[in-house]
Structures are given as structure tokens and as C-alpha cells.
Amino acid sequence: MNLLSESISPLLTSDKLELLKAHKILTSLDFVQYNNDKIANLIGQNVSEIIKIKDQILAANNSKSLRADKLYEIILKRTTIIKSGIDMVDKMLDGGIPSGRLVEVFGEPGSGKTQLALQLTANTALKQQQTVCYLTTSDANAERILEIMHCLQEDADHLNGLERIHFCYVNDVYQLMEMLWAPGMREYKLVVIDSLATLFLPIRGDSFNDAISLLNKVASDLKRLAVVHQCVVLTVNHVSRGPAEGTASTPTPFLGRYWCSVPNLTLHSKHLSKDEFQLTVVKNIYSPDPGPKCSFRYFFRSRVDVKNEFKSIYPHI
Amino acid sequence: MSTSITNSRPICTYPIPVSIQSKLSKAGFLTTGSVVNLRPSELSSSAEISLEDAADVLDLVRKPNGLFLETKTALEILREEQGNCPIVTMSQNIDNLLNGGVPLSKVTEISGIAGVGKTQLCLQLCVTVQMPEECGGLKGHAVFIDTEGSFNASRLQDMSQACIKHCRNSMNLAAENWNFASITENIFVFRCKEVTELLSCVMILKEFLKTHDQVKLIVIDSLAFHFRHDMENAALRSRVLHKIAAELVRIAVELKLAVVVTNQMTTKFDSKGQGHLTPALGTSWGHAPTFRIILDWDPSRNFRWATLIKSSSLPPGSAPYQVRP
Numbered sequence: 163m164n165l166l167s168e169s170i171s172p173l174l175t176s177d178k179l180e181l182l183k184a185h186k187i188l189t190s191l192d193f194v195q196y197n198n199d200k201i202a203n204l205i206g207q208n209v210s211e212i213i214k215i216k217d218q219i220l221a222a223n224n225s226k227s228l229r230a231d232k233l234y235e236i237i238l239k240r241t242t243i244i245k246s247g248i249d250m251v252d253k254m255l256d257g258g259i260p261s262g263r264l265v266e267v268f269g270e271p272g273s274g275k276t277q278l279a280l281q282l283t284a285n286t287a288l289k290q291q292q293t294v295c296y297l298t299t300s301d302a303n304a305e306r307i308l309e310i311m312h313c314l315q316e317d318a319d320h321l322n323g324l325e326r327i328h329f330c331y332v333n334d335v336y337q338l339m340e341m342l343w344a345p346g347m348r349e350y351k352l353v354v355i356d357s358l359a360t361l362f363l364p365i366r367g368d369s370f371n372d373a374i375s376l377l378n379k380v381a382s383d384l385k386r387l388a389v390v391h392q393c394v395v396l397t398v399n400h401v402s403r404g405p406a407e408g409t410a411s412t413p414t415p416f417l418g419r420y421w422c423s424v425p426n427l428t429l430h431s432k433h434l435s436k437d438e439f440q441l442t443v444v445k446n447i448y449s450p451d452p453g454p455k456c457s458f459r460y461f462f463r464s465r466v467d468v469k470n471e472f473k474s475i476y477p478h479i
Numbered sequence: 480m481s482t483s484i485t486n487s488r489p490i491c492t493y494p495i496p497v498s499i500q501s502k503l504s505k506a507g508f509l510t511t512g513s514v515v516n517l518r519p520s521e522l523s524s525s526a527e528i529s530l531e532d533a534a535d536v537l538d539l540v541r542k543p544n545g546l547f548l549e550t551k552t553a554l555e556i557l558r559e560e561q562g563n564c565p566i567v568t569m570s571q572n573i574d575n576l577l578n579g580g581v582p583l584s585k586v587t588e589i590s591g592i593a594g595v596g597k598t599q600l601c602l603q604l605c606v607t608v609q610m611p612e613e614c615g616g617l618k619g620h621a622v623f624i625d626t627e628g629s630f631n632a633s634r635l636q637d638m639s640q641a642c643i644k645h646c647r648n649s650m651n652l653a654a655e656n657w658n659f660a661s662i663t664e665n666i667f668v669f670r671c672k673e674v675t676e677l678l679s680c681v682m683i684l685k686e687f688l689k690t691h692d693q694v695k696l697i698v699i700d701s702l703a704f705h706f707r708h709d710m711e712n713a714a715l716r717s718r719v720l721h722k723i724a725a726e727l728v729r730i731a732v733e734l735k736l737a738v739v740v741t742n743q744m745t746t747k748f749d750s751k752g753q754g755h756l757t758p759a760l761g762t763s764w765g766h767a768p769t770f771r772i773i774l775d776w777d778p779s780r781n782f783r784w785a786t787l788i789k790s791s792s793l794p795p796g797s798a799p800y801q802v803r804p
Contacts, residue, residue: 164510164512164513165507165508165513188506188507189507189509192507270762270765271762271765271766271771271789272765272771272788272789272795276791277791280791287553295550299725299728300585300586300728300767300769300791301584301585301728301732301769301791302551302553302556303791303792304553304554304556304557304560305557305560305792306791306792307553308553308557309792321554324552324553324554324557325552325553325554326552327552327553328550328551328552328553329550329551329552329553329556330550330551331729331732333725333728333729334494334725336492336493336494339492339493340492343488343492357766359763359766360721360725360766360767363717363718363721363724363725363763364718364721364722364725365718366714366717366718372497375491379489379491379492383492400762400763400766401762416763436794436795437794
């Protein structure tokens with residue numbers, strides 16, 4: 163949607179544009195919606211010329227149609243399936259998460275959301291050798307990623323895998339949007355935002371900032387990123403309040419009712435006991451089965467061993 | 480191709496004040512492409528905004544995607560982290576629980592019931608952060624933000640003497656420079672009597688740290704106090720609390736120092752009406768710190784337990800410890 167200018171048609175000279183401006187016809191959208199006769203009277207042109215200009219504008223802004231089979235071929239070529247490396251989780255997700263999807267994982271603090279994000283990141287960078295962008299609001303845990311990589315595959319090239327993961331600290335929503343609009347984002351096959359809720363906490367409920375419309379913009383930008391660049395976008399969300407008394411239902415995720423309809427796949431993460439975590443599929447628009455769950459453990463190793471082992475393998479770090 | 484994407488970026492995705500955004504959209508400027516080639520005077524007259532505002536908007540919009548260059552690969556971060564030495568707590572068990580001690584570049588929360596020893600642990604950290612490197616310390620200074628009036632200089636004296644003795648015995652260090660006077664010189668105490676003071680203190684901390692770049696530890700004892708007593712409006716309380724949390728995280732990461740925050744306990748009732756103690760300030764706050772520790776008494780009252788309830792990289796666990804004079 164552009165401003166009207168002479169580049170659209172040579173008939174739209176600057177004095178005519180001024181006349182249109184005085185009548186609040188500023189963008190091409192305004193022009194296209196306005197009555198033909200009224201515009202013709204305003205700027206002294208034939209109605210047929212006006213119609214021609216309108217057609218030009220519509221043609222320039224039209225999206226091109228694509229045959230479904232060609233689209234299918236393109237998708238087959240560009241799709242990657244992002245796996246977590248934990249067999250139970252991958253089985254529950256029917257093999258993994260194909261690109262073009264927006265995934266959300268939510269849960270209480272300490273329930274393992276960041277662990278899942280780190281697991282997916284490490285596996286994608288190491289085994290599938292794709293680049294990952296990890297946008298974090300709190301910390302960038304490179305040591306943990308190295309540990310996960312070790313647990314996944316002892317003798318792989320971990321350092322190269324680490325180079326494929328790009329961390330970036332985002333402190334507020336506008337920085338996130340800056341990143342989403344950066345041209346380099348197309349390179350990544352997995353984009354993790356940990357966590358989306360933290361970015362909205364300082365502005366929620368503040369009428370000045372209209373957090374809801376910002377959330378809408380972020381949601382549409384994330385979807386655009388996932389679909390257009392064919393990557394998987396994983397967002398981490400919090401819970402708004404615990405389950406109501408006595409019910410076994412899952413708690414409500416934090417970002418509101420509108421946000422619930424945005425992701426294609428929603429997972430609820432729970433910390434069951436010392437080592438056990440549980441993931442439940444709350445929403446999956448591609449699968450008919452409601453709520454499969456699985457319990458599993460994340461890989462952890464004894465801290466002292468890990469430190470010594472790393473120092474011996476990577477003395478130059 | 481990349482410029483056309485940037486040119487179709489909506490203006491509302493930039494941090495521009497709402498009043499100016501509405502004027503811009505009324506004048507038809509909806510995407511970056513429509514303003515990027517204008518001069519400030521043209522934009523100012525078309526959109527009826529002041530010249531300074533127009534210049535600011537154009538600066539924002541024309542900035543090259545510099546932010547994108549600030550990504551770091553995991554390998555670089557790993558290299559940096561290897562150089563980061565955690566702050567020891569002088570309790571072997573707790574240090575093992577935390578894989579070396581209180582980590583730098585992260586926010587750690589310590590909760591516990593009244594009297595369990597949160598302030599003690601914070602004072603201890605203020606002393607150990609100053610230990611010379613030969614003893615495993617960081618030779619750094621500390622900032623102590625006190626909201627409850629619990630900063631106890633005489634206890635600090637006991638702790639420093641014990642620490643100095645420990646270093647001298649274990650390391651045979653002469654360390655004439657390192658004595659009680661020098662320790663107290665390097666701890667900066669801010670007393671905050673209400674929420675607005677606390678908020679301003681945290682916000683101007685960055686300026687303070689520019690002139691005091693040897694600070695390696697920031698302690699807030701306790702964060703919960705003013706929020707539980709002063710603030711009636713829950714929405715405002717949540718916003719202020721998270722603003723403080725975001726600023727603390729930013730300081731911790733950018734300046735590579737450890738931030739320790741203490742929290743009080745509150746009772747949560749579950750479905751059966753049973754109450755159990757959880758850290759105060761709510762579940763949303765629970766996501767902000769990277770590490771959360773709860774201190775509690777052992778039922779025998781002979782020693783205490785420190786339990787790691789949340790961490791991003793360590794398995795959860797508990798460690799018994801004692802407070803000695």
C-alpha cells in the first residue's frame with residue numbers, strides 16, 4: 163500500500179496529487195476505493211482513464227497465483243523436519259516439526275521449556291546441520307548446548323555445530339521486530355524466541371502502549387517468517403494462572419485468547435519429578451488425535467565430569 | 480530483494496510514540512518505503528509533526544539493520560563463558576549445586592522464610608567477590624541495594640575476618656592490602672525506602688556502573704519487600720516488577736556481572752486446601768531469574784538446605800549447609 167505518486171501513472175501530476183490530498187486520498191488504497199466519477203470530477207480526467215489507473219494499481223499489487231502441484235514441489239524441496247533428538251518426543255510429534263509451522267511451548271517456571279528449546283536447537287545444528295537463530299530474553303546457555311550435543315552424538319563435530327547457532331539478546335518488543343524484519347533471517351531453519359511472554363510483561367495492561375496491537379503485529383510477523391522463509395518458529399510462553407482448584411485441565415497460556423489461535427502446534431511442558439518431564443500436545447491443527455503426551459528425561463550429566471571432559475577435549479577454547 | 484522487504488515494513492513496528500504514529504498514518508505514511516527518501520522538512524509538513532520528531536523518525540527508519548550484527552555464535556559465547564569465574568559461596572555443597580558458585584551474567588534468586596539466612600548469604604557473597612584471584616575470587620566490587628534495612632556491618636566484619644583468615648591459611652597470601660577496611664570500601668550500599676526509590680536505583684545503576692567498572696556483583700535484598708507492602712494496584716505492580724527484572728537481566732548480560740535478588744515466601748493453597756510455601760512475587764516473576772534457590776531449615780534445626788528449583792543448565796538438587804560465625 164503505497165502513497166500516490168507520479169510513478170503510478172503519468173496522469174497523476176503533482177497539482178492533481180495535491181487536490182487529491184486535500185480530499186484525504188493519499189494512498190493507492192484510498193484511490194482504489196473512491197468513487198470513479200468523483201475522482202474524475204476532482205482532477206478533471208475521463209472516467210475511463212481513472213479506471214485504467216485503478217487497474218494498474220490493482221495489477222501491481224496483486225499476488226501471483228501458483229499451481230498447487232508446483233507449490234507442492236517447492237515445499238518438498240525446501241521443507242526440513244526439525245527433530246528434538248529425544249525419541250519419545252519425536253514419536254509423539256509424528257517424526258518432528260516440518261518447516262513453515264509456528265510452535266508454542268508453555269508451562270510454569272522450571273517446567274523445562276527452555277530445555278526443550280535448547281534440545282531442538284542443539285539437535286538441529288548438530289545432526290541436521292542447519293543454522294538456528296536463538297533470540298533470548300534472559301541468557302544464552304552455550305555450555306548446556308555443548309552438553310546436549312555430547313549426549314546426542316559423542317564423536318561429531320561439536321564446534322562446527324556451535325558455530326551454526328546464533329544467539330541474540332532482545333530486551334523489548336521493538337528489538338524483536340527489528341530482528342524479524344532483518345534480511346538475514348531467511349537463512350535460519352529454526353528460530354527460537356525464549357521467551358515471548360517476557361517481552362510483553364512490562365507493557366501489558368498499559369493503555370499507553372496498546373500491547374494487544376503489538377502482539378497482533380508480532381504474531382503476523384512470526385507467521386510470515388515461518389511460512390515465507392520456510393522455517394520453524396518456536397516461541398516460549400508462560401502460564402497466566404495455575405489450573406483451577408481440583409481440575410486436571412492444563413493451565414492457560416499467558417499471552418491471551420487471541421494468541422491461542424496463532425500457533426499451529428501448542429505444547430504444554432510440565433516438570434513431574436526430579437528428572438521426569440512431560441510434554442502434552444494441546445493443539446495441533448494437522449493431527450486429529452487430541453492431547454497425546456509423553457514423559458521423558460532431558461539429558462544431564464554430572465557437572466564435574468562435564469567440565470573436566472570439555473577442558474580435555476577443547477583445551478583451546 | 481532485501482530492500483523491498485525492508486521498504487514494506489510497517490511504520491508501526493518501530494518504537495515511535497503513538498501520537499506521532501497516528502499523525503503519520505493519517506498522512507498516509509504506512510510503510511518504511513514511503514518515508515525513507517524524504518527530507519525532514521517534507522515529512523514534517525506532510526504529517527504535521529515537528530521538525531525534530533520528523534528527524535527522529537527518519538533516523539530510526541534509515542538505521543541499517545545494525546541490530547542483526549549483534550548476534551553471536553554459540554561458540555563465541557562458550558569461549559566467553561569459559562572465562563567467567565563464578566562467585567564462590569564458601570560452602571562446598573552449595574558451590575557444587577551451582578557448579579562452582581553464583582554465576583556471572585545471570586540473575587539468581589534466593590528465597591526463603593524470614594530468618595533463614597538470605598541476607599547472610601548475600602553479605603557473604605559481597606565478601607567473597609572481593610577475594611584475590613589466587614584464592615578463587617574475582618577481585619571485584621559489590622553493590623548492595625537494601626530495601627529492608629538489613630545490611631549489617633558488624634556481621635560483615637565477622638565474615639571478612641573469617642574470609643581473610645581462610646585465604647591467608649590456604650594460600651599463604653601476604654595480602655596486606657586486603658583487610659577489613661578495603662573490603663568495606665568496595666561495597667556500595669544503596670538504601671531504598673520505597674518502590675520509586677528502588678525503581679530509580681535500578682534504572683540509574685547503569686550510569687553508576689560506568690564509573691565503577693570493577694563491580695562484579697549486584698545484590699538486591701529484598702526485592703519483594705516494597706512490592707508486597709506498598710503497591711495496591713496489581714497491574715502496575717506487575718509492570719514495574721518486570722521493568723526492573725528486564726533491566727537487571729540487561730545489566731547482568733551486558734556488563735558480565737552476577738545479580739542476586741532475594742525474595743520472600745508466600746503461601747499457596749492447592750485444591751485440597753493445603754497450604755504450601757512458595758516464593759513470593761508470583762509465577763510471572765518466576766520466569767525472570769535464571770537460577771532460583773530456596774533456603775530452608777532442616778526439620779532437626781541443625782542445619783539448612785539450599786534447593787535449586789529452577790535452572791537453565793543444571794539438574795535440580797539440594798545441598799545441606801551451615802552458617803558458622
